Amino acid sequence: MSKVYKFLGSYLVIYICALMCFAQDVGHKIIPVPVSYKLLKHSFILDNKTAVYFNSEEDKELIRSFLGRINDATGYDLKLLKTNRNVIFFEKLNQYREDLGEEGYELEVSNKKIRISANNSRGWFYGLETLTQLIPVHTSKIKSFTINGVLITDYPRFKYRGLMLDVSRHFFSIEVLKSYINQMAKYKFNVLHLHLTDNQGWRIAVDGLPKLTEVGAWRVSRTGYWKGFLPPQPDETADYGGFYSKEQIRDLIIYSSKKFVEIIPEIDVPGHSLAFIASYPLLSCTQTPQKVLAGDPWNSSRTNVLCVGNDSVYVYLDKIFSEIATLFPSQYIHMGGDEVTRGYWEKCDKCKLLIQKEGLEGVEDLQNYFIKRVTKIVEAKGKKVIGWNENLKGGLPDNMTVMSWKSYEAGIKASNNKQFAIMTPAAFTYLDFYQGDPFLENGPFTVARLNTMYKFEPSPEDANEAFILGGQGSLWTEQVPNERKLQYMTWPRALALSERLWSSKNASGWDFFIKRVEKHLLLLDSSNVKYSTQFYEPIIFSVIEDGVQKIKITSEIEGLEIYYSFDDTSPDKFYPIYSQPLTVPKGAHHIRAISYKDGKPIGREINLPLEIVMKRR
Known part of the structure; x- marks a missing residue:
């Protein structure tokens, strides 16, 4: 009997961890983070047979625009159809929900449907933007993919x-x-x-x-x-x-x-x-x-x-x-x-x-x-x-x-x-x-x-x-x-x-x-949008330790390895790794540093004259 309990206990731990990972995966995809989201048991399979349905004729253009985005991203040919299965359903609420206001929405992903509920089309729009973030990038060659079951309630803090x-x-x-x-x-x-x-x-x-x-x-x-x-x-x-x-x-x-x-x-x-x-x-x-x-x-x-x-x-x-x-x-x-x-x-x-x-x-x-x-x-x-x-x-x-x-x-x-x-x-x-x-x-x-x-x-x-x-x-x-x-x-x-x-x-x-x-x-x-990766890069300045001016290197995010050199050569993962403030070698006039993440270089190599660094505190 104790073995059964141990088995059930182990299974329960694994199941809870799996649920937490699924919920975390959903949460890790959305910016800005919703007001609330919780995991549901079932997942939705999005494929070429998925339909789109809505209950407000006046917002047809908005839904068609969304349909085009999904089709462009997946290579599918989704249609506007009234159905109860495998459907993305846009629901305009009959009774006004005060918590959602003018821009809020509720997004539910279950095994039969994805439902976006809102008081008006503005809420629909923000709900579908969140849904779009849950769809994997570069899905045009995938026959189907899974969206984890989730219930999201969301509305803005500021108008x-x-x-x-x-x-x-x-x-x-x-x-x-x-x-x-x-x-x-x-x-x-x-x-x-x-x-x-x-x-x-x-x-x-x-x-x-x-x-x-x-x-x-x-x-x-x-x-x-x-x-x-x-x-x-x-x-x-x-x-x-x-x-x-x-x-x-x-x-x-x-x-x-x-x-x-x-x-x-x-x-x-x-x-x-x-x-x-x-x-x-x-x-x-x-x-x-x-x-x-x-x-x-x-x-x-x-x-x-x-x-x-x-x-x-x-x-x-x-x-x-x-x-x-x-x-x-x-x-x-x-x-x-x-x-x-x-x-x-x-x-x-x-x-x-x-x-x-x-x-x-x-x-x-x-x-x-x-x-x-x-x-x-x-x-x-x-x-x-x-x-x-x-x-x-x-x-x-x-x-x-x-x-x-x-x-x-x-x-x-x-x-x-x-x-x-x-x-x-x-x-x-x-x-x-x-x-x-x-x-x-x-x-x-x-x-x-x-x-x-x-x-x-x-x-x-x-x-x-x-x-x-x-x-x-x-x-x-x-x-x-x-x-x-x-x-x-x-x-x-x-x-x-x-x-x-x-x-x-x-x-x-x-x-x-x-x-x-x-x-x-x-x-x-x-989307071919250019962006900065400078948040990965080393931040280099000087500090005084025991009356000696040294060089300190930090970064905006944790978990990076930072490699450095004073000899005017470009550092990589075979160079010294930064761990504590550095004493400047005699004759050195530059410091170079680069960040690594998961064993690969990320961001630019920073190459600074020491006369500049020594003026920084």
């Missing part, structure tokens, strides 16, 4: 889950934007914030103001590091750039709406306006001709700030925002409003007169005056206003949504004042920051690694979460000249942001996240 793309510093075509939106939607981002205007380019056509695109959309061509660009030379033609026509924007909006991505336009004023002023110089305080620049505009001879005291400015802005409001269905328009060089206003007679007329204390009050006046213009078009946070006396208008970028502080303060805020603190969300060793990168400013972005908390402890709409990753494109670099800077760091914005606050941890990221690199490969 604003965005990425911002700067199309002013470098112009990106509508086709590139569509590709970007497509990839965003796979990870449940629902907002694309387009930074349409800045010092380096005006990117949208406005009827009655032709010079915005005839002049403002073009600059001289430059290649290289942003801060080293020469200004336009007298004999150069401004032929680099581009703009979007109204027809193109309408087409993009239709495309994005099918992916449930809202496009929020930004017209950045009163600063960051050199392209605007180059088009219409009379709108600046100096009223002198300007040229759209390729690089950094911070020069006293370059007027990039609108004249607050010139009434014509508001006439132009009223026209611009009228067209923007008509063209974009989003409830929001972003008006920028940050980083204003007020020195122009101090010397301007019109601005001085406005200060006197309105009883203002000085030029800082002029910025408040401008923001409030433009906010009223935008609201008159039936839109809500978003602005970058600025340290202004009295803060931003109460009816403006604050986009907190310098840190968390402005968003926390706004939320506690019952003012809506969107979090994009630069240190945790700026995708233009370099993501690997700074010596090897040309990214501006500082570093924001993958593990840093995973620490992003959209609603910090001191904030009033009821007024935190969500957050976004922001990609400024000074050093992003083409689509491949655009992808490289976004992925996989945007995976971290998607999880922080969708999933429950404590739903996962870094180790669990990185295991799923590694699986999703295959999905990115299958």
Whole structure:
């Protein structure tokens, strides 16, 4: 009898371990991690006989799109059929489920069917995106495959889950934007914030103001590091750039709406306006001709700030925002409003007169005056206003949504004042920051690694979460000249942001996240999306031990073997493996290091001058 019990006990242990492995396998595939998921006994066999059925005729186009994706991935020819067996069933709930809300879904995988239930088609969409992640990559030669039985209940933590793309510093075509939106939607981002205007380019056509695109959309061509660009030379033609026509924007909006991505336009004023002023110089305080620049505009001879005291400015802005409001269905328009060089206003007679007329204390009050006046213009078009946070006396208008970028502080303060805020603190969300060793990168400013972005908390402890709409990753494109670099800077760091914005606050941890990221690199490969593997690479700096300066090597993730050399040869797994801080050999001038995972090299070899390393702490 004891042998029977031992057998049953051993069988039970094996069975439980198998169940845990199946559940873990399902969990390890999904980004962002769902609110809850549990293993079911049976599995679903997906093959060429699987049917697709739905109970809402109005969403047929969405289901057909999904059908096409599955057929493309598998080589199958699945059909829309009403059946009870071997079917993927999209169920629109008759009774509204409060827990699922407007974007949530329930996904059940059993032996007879896969069922996606939701209150509306938006929930269906996110449910099928999760289902798509459960389908193996490169399945076109497989006759059938198994999807483990699971019950997933899922809904987002925040309703604003965005990425911002700067199309002013470098112009990106509508086709590139569509590709970007497509990839965003796979990870449940629902907002694309387009930074349409800045010092380096005006990117949208406005009827009655032709010079915005005839002049403002073009600059001289430059290649290289942003801060080293020469200004336009007298004999150069401004032929680099581009703009979007109204027809193109309408087409993009239709495309994005099918992916449930809202496009929020930004017209950045009163600063960051050199392209605007180059088009219409009379709108600046100096009223002198300007040229759209390729690089950094911070020069006293370059007027990039609108004249607050010139009434014509508001006439132009009223026209611009009228067209923007008509063209974009989003409830929001972003008006920028940050980083204003007020020195122009101090010397301007019109601005001085406005200060006197309105009883203002000085030029800082002029910025408040401008923001409030433009906010009223935008609201008159039936839109809500978003602005970058600025340290202004009295803060931003109460009816403006604050986009907190310098840190968390402005968003926390706004939320506690019952003012809506969107979090994009630069240190945790700026995708233009370099993501690997700074010596090897040309990214501006500082570093924001993958593990840093995973620490992003959209609603910090001191904030009033009821007024935190969500957050976004922001990609400024000074050093992003083409689509491949655009992808490289976004992925996989945007995976971290998607999880922080969708999933429950404590739903996962870094180790669990990185295991799923590694699986999703295959999905990115299958979509021909370029991504960074710098999270694998050695991080090299110096430490002081017992009064001696030594070299320490770490990495973002655990479980890597790191091999190194000081003799200017490329290390591999036959070289010394790093285990403790290193003493620098006499005569050495470089250190090289490379990471290995499962016996194979991964990421780049890092080759650094020791004089650089010794300055790091």
